[in-house]
Amino acid sequence: MYGSIAALVSSYAGYLLETFVTLVAVCGLAFVVLWGARRLGIGRPSGPIQLRGTLPLDGRRVIYLVQVGAQVFVVGAGEGGFTKLGELPATDLPSAEATGAGRFGEVLSRVMSRPKKEAP
Numbered sequence: 001m002y003g004s005i006a007a008l009v010s011s012y013a014g015y016l017l018e019t020f021v022t023l024v025a026v027c028g029l030a031f032v033v034l035w036g037a038r039r040l041g042i043g044r045p046s047g048p049i050q051l052r053g054t055l056p057l058d059g060r061r062v063i064y065l066v067q068v069g070a071q072v073f074v075v076g077a078g079e080g081g082f083t084k085l086g087e088l089p090a091t092d093l094p095s096a097e098a099t100g101a102g103r104f105g106e107v108l109s110r111v112m113s114r115p116k117k118e119a120p
Contacts, residue, residue, distance in 0.1 A: 051066055053065040053107070062077045063075070063104075064076075071088075072087065093107060
C-alpha cells in the first residue's frame with residue numbers, strides 16, 4: 001500500500017517538476033525572442049506616419065495628431081473605435097521643439113473651428 005502511494009507522489013512530483021521546467025524554458029525563449037526583436041528594431045515606427053501629439057480626455061477617450069506625409073489628421077479614439085475629427089496641413093503645426101504644454105489644445109481648437117468640406 002505504501003509503495004503505491006510513494007509511486008503516486010513520485011509521479012506527481014515528477015509531473016510538477018516537468019511542468020515547471022517547461023514553463024521556465026518557454027519564458028526564457030520568449031525573453032530571447034523579444035530581446036532579439038528589439039535589437040533588430042522590429043516594431044519600431046518607420047515610414048511616413050508620425051504621431052505628433054496626444055490628448056487624453058478621460059480613461060477611455062484620447063485625441064491624436066497623426067502626421068501622414070504633408071497632412072495631419074486629428075483622430076479621436078474611444079469605446080467605439082477611431083473617428084477622424086479633422087485634418088490640416090503639416091505646415092500649420094508648430095515645430096517639435098516649439099511644442100509645449102497647452103499647444104495641443106490650441107491646434108485642436110483651430111482644426112475644430114474650420115468649416116467642414118463637403119463631400120463630392
